[in-house]
Amino acid sequence: MNLFKTKFNAATIVLIPACIGINYLGKMFASLLKLPLWLDSIGTCIGGCLGGPVIGAICGAANNLIYGFTAGDNITLIYALTSLGIGVAAGIMARLGFMKSFPKALLTAVVAGLVAVLISTPLNVIFWGGTTGNVWGDMVFAATQAAGMPVLLGSLLDEIVVDVPDKIITLIVVFFVLKGLPKKLTALYDANAKVERLD
Amino acid sequence: MKSISLYVDNGSWLCRVHPFTKLAYIVTAISVPLIGGTLWLFAAFIALSLAVLASGHLLRRVTPLVAFSFTILITIFLIHGLFNQNNQTPLFQIGPLRFYQEGLLYALRIGCNVLNMLFSFAILVLSTKPSELVEELEKRGFSRRIGYIIISVFQIVPQMMGTMSTITDAQRSRGMETEGNLLTRAKAFLPLISPVVMSALINTRERAVALEVRGFAAKQKKTYLADRTPHRGDKPITIALLALIVLAAGWRIAQCL
Numbered sequence: 001m002n003l004f005k006t007k008f009n010a011a012t013i014v015l016i017p018a019c020i021g022i023n024y025l026g027k028m029f030a031s032l033l034k035l036p037l038w039l040d041s042i043g044t045c046i047g048g049c050l051g052g053p054v055i056g057a058i059c060g061a062a063n064n065l066i067y068g069f070t071a072g073d074n075i076t077l078i079y080a081l082t083s084l085g086i087g088v089a090a091g092i093m094a095r096l097g098f099m100k101s102f103p104k105a106l107l108t109a110v111v112a113g114l115v116a117v118l119i120s121t122p123l124n125v126i127f128w129g130g131t132t133g134n135v136w137g138d139m140v141f142a143a144t145q146a147a148g149m150p151v152l153l154g155s156l157l158d159e160i161v162v163d164v165p166d167k168i169i170t171l172i173v174v175f176f177v178l179k180g181l182p183k184k185l186t187a188l189y190d191a192n193a194k195v196e197r198l199d
Numbered sequence: 200m201k202s203i204s205l206y207v208d209n210g211s212w213l214c215r216v217h218p219f220t221k222l223a224y225i226v227t228a229i230s231v232p233l234i235g236g237t238l239w240l241f242a243a244f245i246a247l248s249l250a251v252l253a254s255g256h257l258l259r260r261v262t263p264l265v266a267f268s269f270t271i272l273i274t275i276f277l278i279h280g281l282f283n284q285n286n287q288t289p290l291f292q293i294g295p296l297r298f299y300q301e302g303l304l305y306a307l308r309i310g311c312n313v314l315n316m317l318f319s320f321a322i323l324v325l326s327t328k329p330s331e332l333v334e335e336l337e338k339r340g341f342s343r344r345i346g347y348i349i350i351s352v353f354q355i356v357p358q359m360m361g362t363m364s365t366i367t368d369a370q371r372s373r374g375m376e377t378e379g380n381l382l383t384r385a386k387a388f389l390p391l392i393s394p395v396v397m398s399a400l401i402n403t404r405e406r407a408v409a410l411e412v413r414g415f416a417a418k419q420k421k422t423y424l425a426d427r428t429p430h431r432g433d434k435p436i437t438i439a440l441l442a443l444i445v446l447a448a449g450w451r452i453a454q455c456l
Binding site: 008009010012013014015016017018020021022025026028029030031032033034035036039042043046058063066067068069070075076077127128129130131133138141142145146148150151169173176177180181182184185188 | 203204205206243268270271274275276277278279281282283305309320323324329332344345346347349351352353355356358359360363377382384385387388389391393395396397399400401402403404406407408410411415416446447450
């Protein structure tokens, strides 16, 4: 089984905008319900799980680039790298079979969260001086700075506090959605599926 | 249906300028202050962007964009002004809070960078139709598949928002609480999002079939419906902008020598 094998047919091309739309909805619901998390990578993870790491990467990067360039939210632009990493992580974990049961899905969530933390932290330090713009995370950052810890460590803790719970909830949603999808739909994206000919 | 794009055709000159010219402006506005490395260059480009926005009658529509990032900027000023590692010189004191010069300068630099990016992007975002930008990119050899992805996001999102409000109403009428303490709101998230996500994914199947029937995968060269008249400022402005970047790079190198 090839980890990065990807189908590029009309079905996967259509999947990408749907996933980007789902990301947008997640973010909207999170702000509607005033949840202190982002929840804006549900679509990216679905794309990664269904289409593989390459589709996940495209979903993530395209998501941030499109909203950055057209919806005026150019702060998200620099986090395109983070989204790309999340998509790849979710895709690889799903291909390795880590989305088959609930406990394994939680492990996927932790991996995706840590990937997001590792990529976001340097970006936070370069562009924002370490803050993330999330209330809880920034309180942690302020506390570490007041205690005299280095900016990088403070920013890392700031990200972990927000990103890991965020990805856990995201992948719980993804797990239940994927379980409910009909087989005739998921078969469209399966790059390792074999077509049996009857003639 | 509400579009997620912020573009409105107000008939100003900015809407007629080629999208690539605006892209060149973004590149210049972001790179020149970073290459030059001084604070007044940021201020100069922020002022220039504001002047361009004003001449295109877009100034009022920038306000919500700025308001959004303002809270983040304020946290940066507070955290670095109070707790930055290099803080030495106290500047002023409000009650028990003592602000330091080094942290505030650092925060000022970040704030200027963010505002500069925000305003230069606002010029493109507020005055360019997304489909027009994609079409111009495709004419220069940009992948049609990626072009389709970008354009269809703008069609899918308003549709999904429609489904989302239907489902929110449906779940509320069944007695689900969407307000209250954090636990109640968090519990509402899953029953709200999963039906929308499911229907969105199931719709993709039909969409894919429809696309294939219309020859999406065909290799023939396609023609374009709209032909745009170039603005006479396009070429001189782009050349001037690129010259500015070269100039800034030259100035910085000369300074280092």
